[in-house]
Structure formats: C-alpha cells, structure tokens
Amino acid sequence: MSRRRTFARLLATLLVAVLAALTATAGPASADALSDRRKAAEQQTAANQKAHDQLAASLEDINANLAQAVLDLQAVEQRLPAAQTELLDAQATLERSQREAAIIAARLQDAKDQETAIGATIAANADKGAQIRVAIGQMAREAYKGGGGVSNVSIVLDAQSTEDFIQQYGLVSTALRTQSKSLDSLRQIEAQDRNNAARLTAIRERVTELNTEADQKVVEADQARAAAADRTAEIQRLITDQAAKQATIESQKAAVQAEQDAVDAQAAQLASQLAQIIADQRAAQAAAAQAAGKKVPPAGPIGNSLFANPTSVNPIQVNSEYGMRFHPVLHIWRLHAGIDLQTGCFTPIYAARAGTVQWARLLNGYGNQVMVDHGYVNGNSLMASYNHMSSFAVSAGQKVNQGTLLGYSGTTGDSTGCHLHFEVYVNGATVNPRPLLGL
Numbered sequence: 001m002s003r004r005r006t007f008a009r010l011l012a013t014l015l016v017a018v019l020a021a022l023t024a025t026a027g028p029a030s031a032d033a034l035s036d037r038r039k040a041a042e043q044q045t046a047a048n049q050k051a052h053d054q055l056a057a058s059l060e061d062i063n064a065n066l067a068q069a070v071l072d073l074q075a076v077e078q079r080l081p082a083a084q085t086e087l088l089d090a091q092a093t094l095e096r097s098q099r100e101a102a103i104i105a106a107r108l109q110d111a112k113d114q115e116t117a118i119g120a121t122i123a124a125n126a127d128k129g130a131q132i133r134v135a136i137g138q139m140a141r142e143a144y145k146g147g148g149g150v151s152n153v154s155i156v157l158d159a160q161s162t163e164d165f166i167q168q169y170g171l172v173s174t175a176l177r178t179q180s181k182s183l184d185s186l187r188q189i190e191a192q193d194r195n196n197a198a199r200l201t202a203i204r205e206r207v208t209e210l211n212t213e214a215d216q217k218v219v220e221a222d223q224a225r226a227a228a229a230d231r232t233a234e235i236q237r238l239i240t241d242q243a244a245k246q247a248t249i250e251s252q253k254a255a256v257q258a259e260q261d262a263v264d265a266q267a268a269q270l271a272s273q274l275a276q277i278i279a280d281q282r283a284a285q286a287a288a289a290q291a292a293g294k295k296v297p298p299a300g301p302i303g304n305s306l307f308a309n310p311t312s313v314n315p316i317q318v319n320s321e322y323g324m325r326f327h328p329v330l331h332i333w334r335l336h337a338g339i340d341l342q343t344g345c346f347t348p349i350y351a352a353r354a355g356t357v358q359w360a361r362l363l364n365g366y367g368n369q370v371m372v373d374h375g376y377v378n379g380n381s382l383m384a385s386y387n388h389m390s391s392f393a394v395s396a397g398q399k400v401n402q403g404t405l406l407g408y409s410g411t412t413g414d415s416t417g418c419h420l421h422f423e424v425y426v427n428g429a430t431v432n433p434r435p436l437l438g439l
Helices: 002-058 064-145 152-158 162-251 253-291
Strands: 318-320 323-326 333-336 339-342 348-350 355-363 367-377 380-389 405-408 419-426 429-431
Touching: 064 162, 162 253, 253 355, 253 380, 355 380, 355 405, 367 405, 380 405
Parallel strands: none
Antiparallel strands: 318 339, 323 333, 339 419, 348 405, 355 367, 367 380, 380 419, 419 429
C-alpha cells in the first residue's frame, strides 16, 4: 500500500511539473497566438463586410428574392469556416479540460492518500501514547506501594549482602531508565502528533481546493462539450442551407439570364435613342453654322466637377462604383454603367446641372428614370440619367436649373434598396461620373 501511495505521489508530481513546464513555455506564445487570432478575426470580419457590400452592389439587376438568396448563400459560406474553427476550438478546450482534470484527479488522490496515511499515523500514535501512559502510571503505583522513592542509601542499608545490593541496584536503575525512556517516547509522540495534526489540516484544506478545481474543470468540460455540439449542429445546418440556396439560385438562372437580356436590350435601345437625339442636335448645329457661314468647332476636353450633388446626403456617399463587375448568378463580367449614391427612401433628387428633361418614364431595369440633357460642354454632348426613383416632379421638355427637384428616391426597377443610380453620358456613351461630380 505504501509503495502504491509513493508511486501515486510521484506520478502527480511529474504531471504537475509537465503541465507547469508546458504552461511556462507556451505562455507568451499562447498570448501572442490569441492576439494574432483576434486580429485575424477582425480582419476576416472586415473582409466579409466588404465582400457583402460588393456582392450587394452587384445584385442591382436581380430581383429582390433571388438577390436575398445570393446574399444568404454568401453569409452561409462566410460563416462555415468560422463555425468550423469554433468547433476545433471547442474540441481543443474540451481536451485541455480533460487533461487538466486528470492531473487534478491524480493530485487529489495523492492528497487523499496522504490524509489517510497521516490519520492512521495519528491514530497509531494515540494508541502507543495511551500504552506508555498506562505503563508510566503502573510504575508510579508500584513505587507508591513500595513506600515512595528509592534512594541509594536505602539500597545500601537494606541490602543483606553484596549480591543483594548489586541485584537491587540493577533493578532500580533499569526501572529509572525505563521510566525516562517512556517519558521521552511520550514527548516525541506528542511532538509528532502536533506536526501531523498541522499537516493533516493543510492537506484537508488542499483536498477542498482540489475538489473545487475538479468541479470547475467539470463545468469547463461540460461547456466545451456543449459548444462543440452546438457548432456541429450549426455546421450541419449551414451545409443544408448552402445546398438549398444553391438549388434556389440554379433554378432561377434561366430567368435571370432572360431578365439580363432584356436589360441589355433596353440599354442598347437607350443608347440608340441618345445617339439619334445627338445626331439631330449636331445636324441642327451644322445647319445653323452653315447658315451663318461658320464651321462647327471640334470637341475638346470636357473637364471635371461639372455636376453638383444630386442627393440630399451631404457629402456625397458612393455605395457602388462605375466599372466592370462580376455577376454572381450568371458568372459573367458586366459593366456597371453608373455609380450608386446613398439616399434615404423617398428623399429629394435634384438636377445636378441645368438642362432640359428629355423624358421622365418607367424603364424595366432602371425603374423610374429621369433623363436630362445638360447641353454641350466644349463641343461634347452631356446628359445624365437619374434612376430607381419612386416618383417624378418634372416632365418631358421641362427646363431645369441646377438644384431643381426632379423627384424622389426609391427602389423601382431592378434594385435591392433605395438609392440613386446616376449615369452620365458624354456623346451618348457612359463615362465614370465620379470626376464629373468632383469626387
């Protein structure tokens, strides 16, 4: 039994030392790793938000239900890696809690073994001390019956012979030595008991502490186990959702292609209409110049900062830029022919420059559109369209000044939220409106 206790104590000591060494070695590294993971998580969150914004911007020409399915799919695909990482973290926490619980259990068993051993020693010492006290008491009673203490003089006077003297003296000396040893043993046992009692108190306190630590490890393990189960269930749900969203998107792909073809045809028709308007204007300019005996001057640079802010949001907030972007359903690159400016729903939209309203009408993809001819700048035709409006405040042929109310923002046509899709046409072709807005 003693060898088993000794082995248990050695095992507990070794486990504690190993854990301490691992903790000391991994302490700063773990702190650095935690900081790195936190930074990576923040960067991933920012990247996810940027990807969401870019995707939302690319969904302008998609119906709202399908656009939501695409956004939901992206959210699922962004969440999956994070959920898988959290599952691994929960599993690692569970394993660590179980390892630490095993170490605490070994230390607790060692402490309990020591408690039992010290208790047994105290009990044995108590029995031994009681026996010594009985023996000392018996010697005291025998001495009292014999007439009190025995002196060397009485031994000499009472001795009948030399042999008798030697025998009596030896007996008395033996009794005195025995009594002295018994008292020494009793004092030693009492000192040991005091020391053992102090050790027993300390060990019992340690047992209480270890029990508390063991209970805490059970709680930590249960929490980690629950977290792992939650993440496992979430991952399974995400995978199911991912498949469902992909099926929804795939089922509507043909309809999206048809809608896109209609939008492209409408854009081509719009370009043709603008080209005809410009051709008529140039023919009129040429006729007027010829009648005056002059020549139409060639077009020159158009310059920047030609337009004022057409929204009620100040300063201008651009939510989506002009340029090529990837279609998330058709998987093709298409031109986003304007910029999307942030507005609140049903807020005023103003003429960004003086001109003449060519039309205020509903076009499927563009929604409610106001097209304003802003005249010629250095020989270049300049027009702009204000799209997705909820309602009009002007009509075809109306002259407008910079800042004239054209209507109110909305989300008509292929739009996923209230905003102003602002397009600028130079000589009938779209250009990036940003520099012309002074941005």
